[in-house]
Amino acid sequence: MKKFSEFTLAEKEAFRQKALADYQAFKEKGLKIDMSRGKPGPEQLCLSNALYHTVDEQHYKSEDGTDCRNYGGLLGISETRQLFADMLGVKKENVIACGNASLTLMFDYIGQCMMIGCGDKPWSQQGKIKFIAVVPGYDRHFTIAEYYGIELINVPIHEDGPDMDMVEKLIQDPSVKGMFCVPKYSNPDGYTYSAETVRRLAAMEPAAKDFRVIYDNAYVVHDLYDETDPLVEIFSEAAKYGHEDNFIEFASTSKITFPGAGVAAMAASDRNIAEIKKRLSVQVISYDKMNQLRHSLFLRNMDDVKAQMKRHAAIIRPKFEMVRDVLEKELGGLGIARWTNPRGGYFISLYVEQGSAKRVGELCKEAGLTLTTVGATYPYGVDPEDKNIRIAPTFPSVDELKTCAEILCAAVRVACSE
Amino acid sequence: MKKFSEFTLAEKEAFRQKALADYQAFKEKGLKIDMSRGKPGPEQLCLSNALYHTVDEQHYKSEDGTDCRNYGGLLGISETRQLFADMLGVKKENVIACGNASLTLMFDYIGQCMMIGCGDKPWSQQGKIKFIAVVPGYDRHFTIAEYYGIELINVPIHEDGPDMDMVEKLIQDPSVKGMFCVPKYSNPDGYTYSAETVRRLAAMEPAAKDFRVIYDNAYVVHDLYDETDPLVEIFSEAAKYGHEDNFIEFASTSKITFPGAGVAAMAASDRNIAEIKKRLSVQVISYDKMNQLRHSLFLRNMDDVKAQMKRHAAIIRPKFEMVRDVLEKELGGLGIARWTNPRGGYFISLYVEQGSAKRVGELCKEAGLTLTTVGATYPYGVDPEDKNIRIAPTFPSVDELKTCAEILCAAVRVACSE
Numbered sequence: 001m002k003k004f005s006e007f008t009l010a011e012k013e014a015f016r017q018k019a020l021a022d023y024q025a026f027k028e029k030g031l032k033i034d035m036s037r038g039k040p041g042p043e044q045l046c047l048s049n050a051l052y053h054t055v056d057e058q059h060y061k062s063e064d065g066t067d068c069r070n071y072g073g074l075l076g077i078s079e080t081r082q083l084f085a086d087m088l089g090v091k092k093e094n095v096i097a098c099g100n101a102s103l104t105l106m107f108d109y110i111g112q113c114m115m116i117g118c119g120d121k122p123w124s125q126q127g128k129i130k131f132i133a134v135v136p137g138y139d140r141h142f143t144i145a146e147y148y149g150i151e152l153i154n155v156p157i158h159e160d161g162p163d164m165d166m167v168e169k170l171i172q173d174p175s176v177k178g179m180f181c182v183p184k185y186s187n188p189d190g191y192t193y194s195a196e197t198v199r200r201l202a203a204m205e206p207a208a209k210d211f212r213v214i215y216d217n218a219y220v221v222h223d224l225y226d227e228t229d230p231l232v233e234i235f236s237e238a239a240k241y242g243h244e245d246n247f248i249e250f251a252s253t254s255k256i257t258f259p260g261a262g263v264a265a266m267a268a269s270d271r272n273i274a275e276i277k278k279r280l281s282v283q284v285i286s287y288d289k290m291n292q293l294r295h296s297l298f299l300r301n302m303d304d305v306k307a308q309m310k311r312h313a314a315i316i317r318p319k320f321e322m323v324r325d326v327l328e329k330e331l332g333g334l335g336i337a338r339w340t341n342p343r344g345g346y347f348i349s350l351y352v353e354q355g356s357a358k359r360v361g362e363l364c365k366e367a368g369l370t371l372t373t374v375g376a377t378y379p380y381g382v383d384p385e386d387k388n389i390r391i392a393p394t395f396p397s398v399d400e401l402k403t404c405a406e407i408l409c410a411a412v413r414v415a416c417s418e
Numbered sequence: 419m420k421k422f423s424e425f426t427l428a429e430k431e432a433f434r435q436k437a438l439a440d441y442q443a444f445k446e447k448g449l450k451i452d453m454s455r456g457k458p459g460p461e462q463l464c465l466s467n468a469l470y471h472t473v474d475e476q477h478y479k480s481e482d483g484t485d486c487r488n489y490g491g492l493l494g495i496s497e498t499r500q501l502f503a504d505m506l507g508v509k510k511e512n513v514i515a516c517g518n519a520s521l522t523l524m525f526d527y528i529g530q531c532m533m534i535g536c537g538d539k540p541w542s543q544q545g546k547i548k549f550i551a552v553v554p555g556y557d558r559h560f561t562i563a564e565y566y567g568i569e570l571i572n573v574p575i576h577e578d579g580p581d582m583d584m585v586e587k588l589i590q591d592p593s594v595k596g597m598f599c600v601p602k603y604s605n606p607d608g609y610t611y612s613a614e615t616v617r618r619l620a621a622m623e624p625a626a627k628d629f630r631v632i633y634d635n636a637y638v639v640h641d642l643y644d645e646t647d648p649l650v651e652i653f654s655e656a657a658k659y660g661h662e663d664n665f666i667e668f669a670s671t672s673k674i675t676f677p678g679a680g681v682a683a684m685a686a687s688d689r690n691i692a693e694i695k696k697r698l699s700v701q702v703i704s705y706d707k708m709n710q711l712r713h714s715l716f717l718r719n720m721d722d723v724k725a726q727m728k729r730h731a732a733i734i735r736p737k738f739e740m741v742r743d744v745l746e747k748e749l750g751g752l753g754i755a756r757w758t759n760p761r762g763g764y765f766i767s768l769y770v771e772q773g774s775a776k777r778v779g780e781l782c783k784e785a786g787l788t789l790t791t792v793g794a795t796y797p798y799g800v801d802p803e804d805k806n807i808r809i810a811p812t813f814p815s816v817d818e819l820k821t822c823a824e825i826l827c828a829a830v831r832v833a834c835s836e
Contacts, residue, residue: 057470100517115542282562288709
């Protein structure tokens with residue numbers, strides 16, 4: 001196929017007319033579809049309906065005999081800590097099983113660093129501090145930093161992870177206190193960090209002695225295919241350099257069971273667990289152990305988790321593939337857009353012509369399709385090149401999704417020809 | 419009965435011998451009982467077993483049709499907000515239904531004031547700040563303040579609530595930023611604030627324009643008898659003075675359903691709700707709505723709540739009465755101790771001779787009875803007069819409790835005669 005840049009003027013005009021006609025046809029349908037968030041669809045939720053029945057009058061004690069209904073057990077029940085330990089490839093002693101939201105844990109851990117510190121004075125007493133934002137990335141990471149007044153510095157992601165040359169340079173600045181990473185099936189590109197990237201992260205020698213990587217392993221088991229993207233475990237790698245304290249890892253069952261009613265966990269070094277425990281002992285009597293038990297009776301081990309994730313994949317893989325097929329069919333070969341082909345996670349990243357992503361978002365909105373706010377994948381909501389669009393294909397049905405992708409492609413073609 | 423202070427030397431010696439013999443007899447039994455925390459007993463937990471079965475394949479949507487399994491709904495589901503609104507006597511719009519721990523909400527609200535502020539610069543940027551601690555009080559309130567480096571100033575509680583003359587004087591100091599209150603069945607005395615105390619709290623004109631009362635209504639429906647201690651609703655009283663922003667109220671189902679797996683909520687003015695919502699939108703996608711729904715299907719309205727609290731009272735009232743009977747029998751009339759007779763809540767407060775509470779705690783420990791750490795009911799764990807002992811009668815069985823109370827009384831008599 002001929003590239004758009006090689007089109008004659010007449011071909012460009014014909015392309016424009018066709019794009020406008022296609023777009024107009026969608027607009028006239030008066031659709032209303034939301035593809036803005038990485039939200040599992042109803043079919044996926046039903047995969048966890050067994051959760052309704054795992055705890056009852058006979059099943060309310062954890063394996064060590066703790067009555068999960070009552071107070072107590074600051075670090076979570078043993079079997080849930082073990083499940084997350086197995087999921088993340090760490091020891092149970094280095095895991096705390098918590099409430100329903102890993103986002104809250106990240107927000108709170110950064111709050112701890114701000115108010116109490118982590119190896120130096122509280123961050124809030126060190127003047128302007130900065131975090132590395134791997135971009136495009138997860139908007140909610142950025143808003144946490146923005147909330148706390150932490151300045152964000154963009155570092156681009158490549159197929160093998162963050163641009164480590166840039167990272168290694170930036171961390172020479174002692175006011176750079178940390179970074180956000182989604183190491184597997186990154187949000188929104190779906191890239192997985194290579195062994196070499198993980199090694200370089202582990203080996204980092206930041207100038208700040210209170211540097212922390214918020215290592216959000218949100219999609220650790222979220223494969224779309226039998227073949228997983230391999231990810232080297234960060235703590236064992238960091239141990240080679242004595243850098244285990246630099247990393248706090250987060251995970252949850254949000255996209256394994258019920259998104260709003262799952263269990264989240266964090267993994268950290270012995271020293272960091274001890275520090276977090278001090279705070280927890282002031283902050284909470286215990287997390288919801290009943291919900292932990294409910295989950296641990298449903299997901300007894302990694303085999304159960306893997307089987308569950310295969311069931312999810314069977315539902316969402318066709319959605320990802322539908323989007324890619326439409327993108328390929330409508331935009332392939334034109335050289336006006338590129339997109340990622342993740343083997344897991346929750347998103348596809350679409351890159352359009354520089355300066356046209358916002359326009360694409362507007363066109364979609366006018367045609368009834370709500371995308372993730374364009375720009376949200378960058379700090380302060382500003383994509384410096386205005387190129388990136390996050391596609392969240394899980395919530396709509398396959399049929400709806402076909403329409404979504406077609407509207408999106410029509411909008412891209414319109415924006416390109418404007 | 420003759421008072422101990424009026425005893426002859428011989429009578430005192432006989433009293434001492436008897437006390438030592440009684441105490442020694444308990445010690446030889448090698449008991450091991452924990453009466454340290456306000457923890458419901460197993461029988462009470464079973465009152466909420468219906469919670470296992472309220473949500474299922476047919477019941478997972480809130481009354482407005484929200485799928486409680488999925489993300490969304492920052493302020494909690496409508497029916498749970500309404501339930502807490504009815505419980506606290508406020509409007510649903512002024513309630514946020516959250517996770518399982520009101521303690522976490524208080525910790526976090528104070529964190530918000532520290533980092534972001536509430537009507538002035540962040541508390542953390544205002545030098546040394548102080549809170550009023552109504553004493554004796556709840557140890558976990560004090561540890562939150564201590565964690566954040568907030569200095570605590572003791573104000574004694576009377577039968578009608580905090581010493582308001584002292585409070586009104588202290589709040590003239592702009593570095594005094596707030597106070598902790600448990601307005602109904604206070605921990606540990608079981609006192610309920612009088613209408614006049616609530617009026618004076620509502621009328622307070624603190625010098626600090628960012629003053630906040632952490633109004634922990636933990637025992638709002640926790641009556642032991644049909645007759646409740648009346649408590650004037652704080653926000654309607656505060657509205658008379660335009661002071662609604664001064665109060666943030668907290669409550670939970672922890673001692674209504676499952677302590678470790680309940681639902682907590684906060685109530686606040688329109689302006690404070692808006693401020694809290696800003697923070698929440700960064701901190702969490704949504705709280706566990708399934709657990710909210712689980713609760714709202716079990717406790718559909720205040721009639722259900724009241725019926726449930728009557729069932730609790732039937733279990734724990736005999737425990738409170740057993741403790742009082744033993745105290746009366748063993749210590750009554752001697753003038754060496756006094757204790758409170760609450761009509762609700764979770765504790766009885768015992769006041770022994772000045773300077774002897776710690777000794778009583780030691781003696782109990784040596785005899786196998788763990789009390790709440792003596793001193794813990796005061797900031798920094800220091801009871802200036804070393805007089806107060808918190809009795810938590812709910813967890814042990816009535817029989818165990820009889821033994822507990824007898825050991826405690828023997829220890830009081832030994833300590834007194836030393």
